[in-house]
Amino acid sequence: xxxxxxxxxxxxxxxxxxxxxxxxxxxxxxxxxxxxxxxxxxxxxxxxxxxxxxxxxxxxxxxxxxxxxxxxxxxxxxxxxxxxxxxxxxxxxxxxxxxxxxxxxxxxxxxxxxxxxxxxxxxxxxxxxxxxxxxxxxxxxxxxxxxxxxxxxxxxxxxxxxxxxxxxxxxxxxxxxxxxxxxxxxxxxxxxxxxxxxxxxxxxxxxxxxxxxxxxxxxxxxxxxxxxxxxxxxxxxxxxxxxxxxxxxxxxxxxxxxxxxxxxxxxxxxxxxxxxxxxxxxxxxxxxxxxxxxxxxxxxxxxx
Amino acid sequence: xxxxxxxxxxxxxxxxxxxxxxxxxxxxxxxxxxxxxxxxxxxxxxxxxxxxxxxxxxxxxxxxxxxxxxxxxxxxxxxxxxxxxxxxxxxxxxxxxxxxxxxxxxxxxxxxxxxxxxxxxxxxxxxxxxxxxxxxxxxxxxxxxxxxxxxxxxxxxxxxxxxxxxxxxxxxxxxxxxxxxxxxxxxxxxxxxxxxxxxxxxxxxxxxxxxxxxxxxxxxxxxxxxxxxxxxxxxxxxxxxxxxxxxxxxxxxxxxxxxxxxxxxxxxxxxxxxxxxxxxxxxxxxxxxxxxxxxxxxxxxxxxxxxxxxxxxxxxxxxxxxxxxxxxxxxxxxxxxxxxxxxxxxxxxxxxxxxxxxxxxxxxxxxxxxxx
Amino acid sequence: xxxxxxxxxxxxxxxxxxxxxxxxxxxxxxxxxxxxxxxxxxxxxxxxxxxxxxxxxxxxxxxxxxxxxxxxxxxxxxxxxxxxxxxxxxxxxxxxxxxxxxxxxxxxxxxxxxxxxxxxxxxxxxxxxxxxxxxxxxxxxxxxxxxxxxxxxxxxxxxxxxxxxxxxxxxxxxxxxxxxxxxxxxxxxxxxxxxxxxxxxxxxxxxxxxxxxxxxxxxxxxxxxxxxxxxxxxxxxxxxxxxxxxxxxxxxxxxxxxxxxxxxxxxxxxxxxxxxxxxxxxxxxxxxxxx
Numbered sequence: 001x002x003x004x005x006x007x008x009x010x011x012x013x014x015x016x017x018x019x020x021x022x023x024x025x026x027x028x029x030x031x032x033x034x035x036x037x038x039x040x041x042x043x044x045x046x047x048x049x050x051x052x053x054x055x056x057x058x059x060x061x062x063x064x065x066x067x068x069x070x071x072x073x074x075x076x077x078x079x080x081x082x083x084x085x086x087x088x089x090x091x092x093x094x095x096x097x098x099x100x101x102x103x104x105x106x107x108x109x110x111x112x113x114x115x116x117x118x119x120x121x122x123x124x125x126x127x128x129x130x131x132x133x134x135x136x137x138x139x140x141x142x143x144x145x146x147x148x149x150x151x152x153x154x155x156x157x158x159x160x161x162x163x164x165x166x167x168x169x170x171x172x173x174x175x176x177x178x179x180x181x182x183x184x185x186x187x188x189x190x191x192x193x194x195x196x197x198x199x200x201x202x203x204x205x206x207x208x209x210x211x212x213x214x215x216x217x218x219x220x221x222x223x224x225x226x227x228x229x230x231x232x233x234x235x236x237x238x239x240x241x242x243x244x245x246x247x248x249x250x251x252x253x254x255x256x257x258x259x260x261x262x263x264x265x266x267x268x269x270x271x272x273x274x275x276x277x278x279x280x281x282x283x284x285x286x287x288x289x290x291x292x293x294x295x296x297x298x299x300x301x302x303x304x
Numbered sequence: 305x306x307x308x309x310x311x312x313x314x315x316x317x318x319x320x321x322x323x324x325x326x327x328x329x330x331x332x333x334x335x336x337x338x339x340x341x342x343x344x345x346x347x348x349x350x351x352x353x354x355x356x357x358x359x360x361x362x363x364x365x366x367x368x369x370x371x372x373x374x375x376x377x378x379x380x381x382x383x384x385x386x387x388x389x390x391x392x393x394x395x396x397x398x399x400x401x402x403x404x405x406x407x408x409x410x411x412x413x414x415x416x417x418x419x420x421x422x423x424x425x426x427x428x429x430x431x432x433x434x435x436x437x438x439x440x441x442x443x444x445x446x447x448x449x450x451x452x453x454x455x456x457x458x459x460x461x462x463x464x465x466x467x468x469x470x471x472x473x474x475x476x477x478x479x480x481x482x483x484x485x486x487x488x489x490x491x492x493x494x495x496x497x498x499x500x501x502x503x504x505x506x507x508x509x510x511x512x513x514x515x516x517x518x519x520x521x522x523x524x525x526x527x528x529x530x531x532x533x534x535x536x537x538x539x540x541x542x543x544x545x546x547x548x549x550x551x552x553x554x555x556x557x558x559x560x561x562x563x564x565x566x567x568x569x570x571x572x573x574x575x576x577x578x579x580x581x582x583x584x585x586x587x588x589x590x591x592x593x594x595x596x597x598x599x600x601x602x603x604x605x606x607x608x609x610x611x612x613x614x615x616x617x618x619x620x621x622x623x624x625x626x627x628x629x630x631x632x633x634x635x636x637x638x639x640x641x642x643x644x645x646x647x648x649x650x651x652x653x654x655x656x657x658x659x660x661x662x663x664x665x666x667x668x669x670x671x672x673x674x675x676x
Numbered sequence: 677x678x679x680x681x682x683x684x685x686x687x688x689x690x691x692x693x694x695x696x697x698x699x700x701x702x703x704x705x706x707x708x709x710x711x712x713x714x715x716x717x718x719x720x721x722x723x724x725x726x727x728x729x730x731x732x733x734x735x736x737x738x739x740x741x742x743x744x745x746x747x748x749x750x751x752x753x754x755x756x757x758x759x760x761x762x763x764x765x766x767x768x769x770x771x772x773x774x775x776x777x778x779x780x781x782x783x784x785x786x787x788x789x790x791x792x793x794x795x796x797x798x799x800x801x802x803x804x805x806x807x808x809x810x811x812x813x814x815x816x817x818x819x820x821x822x823x824x825x826x827x828x829x830x831x832x833x834x835x836x837x838x839x840x841x842x843x844x845x846x847x848x849x850x851x852x853x854x855x856x857x858x859x860x861x862x863x864x865x866x867x868x869x870x871x872x873x874x875x876x877x878x879x880x881x882x883x884x885x886x887x888x889x890x891x892x893x894x895x896x897x898x899x900x901x902x903x904x905x906x907x908x909x910x911x912x913x914x915x916x917x918x919x920x921x922x923x924x925x926x927x928x929x930x931x932x933x934x935x936x937x938x939x940x941x942x943x944x945x946x947x948x949x950x951x952x953x954x955x956x957x958x959x960x961x962x963x964x965x966x967x
Contacts, residue, residue: 030787031787031788031789031790032789033787034783034786034787034788034789035783035787035789037779037782037783037787038779038780038782038783038784038787038795039783040776040779041776041777041779041780041783041799041849041853042780042795042798044776044845044846044849045798045799045802045846045849045850046798048814048817048842048843048845048846049798049801049802049846050798050801051817052810052813052814052816052817053801053805053813055813055816055817055820056809056812056813059816109709109712109713109716110713112705112706112709112710113709113710113713115706116706116707116709116710117710119706128710129895129896129899130899130954131714132714132717133899133903134721134947134950134951134954135717135718135720135721135947136903136906136907137902137903137906137946137947137950138721138724138943138944138946138947139906139907139923139924139927139939139942139943139946140907140909140924141909141924141927141928141931141939142724142927142939142940142943143720143721143724143943145931146720146721146723146724146727147720149723149727150719150720150723184716184717184720187713187716187717188899188900188903189900192855192896192897192899192900193854193855193858193859193893193896194858195892195896196855196856196858196859196892196893196896197858197859197861199892200859200863200889200892202864216702230857230858230861231858233858234854234855234857234858235858237800237803237854238803238851238854238855241803241804242803245804245805245806245807247806247807247808247910248909261806262806262807262808265806265808265809266806266808266910269808269809269812270808275812278808278809278812279809279812282805282806282809285804285805285806286801286804286805289804290797290800290801290804293800293804294797
């Protein structure tokens, strides 16, 4: 029976040469069972995501007609060549930087917050968790427009800062406002996986560490942090990735002065009606981000 | 084991059925979208209806009472949905299966949609009220001779100012692009986040054709926009009038009706049409080739072009009406407002933005570069 | 709520255990941080509630208190229709994607089989893909699919609530799976093994032990899915059909015309509704907990 649930740490290689005997049979049955559980979701994603995605890949090799229609045929790599335009690279670098900043800030506030949440009594925990989510059941645009008022010339922050700094302060329509908006928008993406991981930590390990190590801080570094790593990884990915492709927040709070990759892609599909280039940009983003995620996930297992 | 597998297979199948069931009633035939060059005429009687109407419009652009009146008069149901931009409209319609009957594309988009054979040639026998259309709009450059569209509302793209900050100012793009003038007027400007409109503003200011495809002239315009960045608070196509009213900006680039509607008669604010030239635009009623209810669509268009209905629409939207017969029913504060109804001299200085084909990419890229 | 609380069964109750609780100063810092985060999350919400009672239609300009926008909301058939569509889509997509996403997480985290890497990668793509790209591809896909359905089965399918829900599920599965996997990863398998020895069937072991253990992850995933679905604009507007406009799409059109107090009022309605829902479920679970 012990073979029924493999811990993640010791995965038996699925493609290893089949051994003789019952164990191998059980193993094969087990891997079939795993596949079966995953099958409905897999089928769904293949039909309603992978197939549509193929269309985008096909479009990325197509040509734009004079009226902005996509001509299927006359396949070429022109759209991919345009990816190396300095304008595109500049926008990609800016997005990268802002997304990293957003992720770090979210983690800095989200981790202690999730830790606090996870160490409350179960009842309080549930209430606090829902309290985190409630603001996000209003409307995204309305929330973001509210930030416009808060950060504006008559808002509390500018009023507070201006006497201190003694100069005109502009917060709204700056990269600062964009990062703040992104942190706000994606905070739950950081908190939820962190909470899910920390809440299930085996705190007796922390206790043991406390006995062994002198300070609580060391116990945290050596025990709590490594154990909560899956949550940190999931949370950072969930914040970093959408921030990188963000579109509405930079438009509303950045005042169109901080173009990020998401806005640029939207531009291609809508204003320029250049679907092949928009598709090529999307495919490039997908590949780069997927590669980054895989590398991050791999390395995350060992050293973070 | 077998049973379990079947249940799992049932999930995707059931989902397919969900789609099928949810939309079963009025599916459009997709083949019509990329069809023949000459779209068929409907051949409807005046006032004939042949089904319910799906109306795809901009937000806040139709008086709900007019819809209700149409429904009551012809005993049909009108479903109104909304799109935020011409480009999204185009994307939806071009892909096919949009299932809408009447749409409201702007001028240049009518041109593009005609070229893509997405619009049905209108049967003017079924639209007698087309005679009400003002002479200025009977042969626009995007649809010469009005074969595929009729104008719905029109307006200009100009400048809204907060007079309490700027003081009396001249109606000129200098408010946006000349450093001394812009600084004197408060130094807080918003420009539209629209490559064509904002490049056009710079082109007017430079004295060039707004529809130019000359790379040098476009680069010059982009440079003008780029040099205006220090005093340009934001590039935004929505809420520019809110920013102006909230004191965030003192000078804003935007559409006439939107400003006038939001100003609500407050004398501290004014809408100016720059004398170097400005953009005139129309939004137009058109029928999609794959409509299910061509006759209801024609009847609806005729209904809107009625003199009193046209006036009611303008009195509700604050945009100008292309309906000449409607003018006697339009509120005096609208018809006598030169910002909504410019005089003839000014009309001569207004230009349509036309589709520039491949140069659209250049417009987009130069503009993106200029603003950040 | 009941799902969240269910987790309190098997694992030792942390709060009661005074040794585990951080030291007093650390505890203070943690509490302070929690207050800051809550203030940050609720600041725009408070403003939004206040502004919904503003008579002026410009968001940033306060004139006088009024219920004008609430009145407008309840008489506007577009708003009410859009709200209904939003709730239907959010419900369908949350339920389906929570089930499918949890299954995907279990399958990838608890089992090893051929082709798992590819599945893993595919599962991340919906999180990574830019909204507008997904919007365009879903639009093109459904148009093709409808043609095919019409030609092969003679079924007339069209855009509407169904296509919106299908698209929302497609990205929500991934978000749910990511959250649930974070919970599953490294979860002590000995508990499950012991359970498997105790209970007769795999299913029972799963239901009695694994599910309660991962419940907070599942609940978190579901909350995330619900939130994402309620806020989605770009994809929805591309795959909507006549009469199936959702609230965010309607709002997106409205903000262009600057009529936001109406939307503030709708948001307040949604906030109140969700708070009432939470409160009710709290009361129900409390009653159930009492002996």
